[in-house]
Amino acid sequence: MTEDERPRLDCGYRWRIDLACPRGAASPDLHTQRRLFAASAGYCQNPECERELFVDADGKSVHVAEMAHVFAASEKGPRGTGGLSKAARGAFENLVMLCANCHTIVDKAPDAYPDDKMLGWKRDHAEKLKGLFGVIAFDSRQAARETVEPILAQNRAIFEQYGPHIEAAENPESGAAERWKRKMLTRILPNNKRVLALLDENRKLLQNDERNTLELFRQHVDDLEAFHIENLKNDATRFPDAMASILEN
Structure with a gap:
């Protein structure tokens, strides 16, 4: 390259x-x-x-x-x-x-x-x-949750370990920015697309408040892509906290 x-x-x-x-x-x-x-x-x-x-x-x-x-x-x-x-x-x-x-x-x-x-x-x-x-229509909320939750958990773990809030991010020589960028492109953004596809396919299993959460998450994903790919200087929407418990019984 x-x-x-x-x-x-x-x-x-x-x-x-x-x-x-x-x-x-x-x-x-x-x-x-x-x-x-x-x-x-x-x-x-x-x-x-x-x-x-x-x-x-x-x-x-x-x-x-x-x-x-x-x-x-x-x-x-x-x-x-x-x-x-x-x-x-x-x-x-x-x-x-x-x-x-x-x-x-x-x-x-x-x-x-x-x-x-x-x-x-x-x-x-x-x-x-x-x-x-692996996007399929599930018969139950539990089955859908068992597929979505590990993807969300991986994104959360990546953010906690590599996100811009970590101490190393204060040092421009630490390589933290490169590691965060790499994880964002190779893991978080593709994972977000997978979660959106899964939830859209199983929208019938979502409750009304969860459908609202899904749309907030969709805007969050769009803002992340604008920020990391298009270099738009926008105020990105926050990850909706309710996504962590989506599809829980």
Whole structure:
């Protein structure tokens, strides 16, 4: 990974992942980058690939995420004859989030990967995530709780050990910011997506106040992604305390 490809540190704990297309002709804006990351939930959007896009390797966060144009950034590129404007080529609708291997393959063999096939990947990805996340409809609150609780517990343990409140965070030379960023990208954000998918699938099991808690959690997740991916200087909503006991009998 080159220096330009590494996550950028700004103001201690605010990070932005640079996923922009290096061609630059139709580079997506930050909002589009965040939408793509959220839609991918950290996995390659090629339905034949289950690779995680943020890999925890030897204590370092390595991202293999690349935004692939369906219709290329220029008319001369792969699938470049879509007749789209520069703005349209950099729009969410013309992009898919792939691992580096899949991005290389679709661009080197464009005839095997026409635009309708690649656009279909995004539509099918939500169903794919249900399988990767183990998302099923449960018959009881207890069964749903037994699946959701360990995920929440892992996020809580990560926050308590690595979060920005720890003593080491006061020392910029401690590496605490790097460790927290790595855990956020490789564990907490994907875990949040899994919890949302599980609770949405089992919404019928939730009580009215729990449905309100779910929506508060959804906004918390959205704010976290804006803060850590898009580098928006927003006041993030707090994790709703009631989430810790959701689905308890």
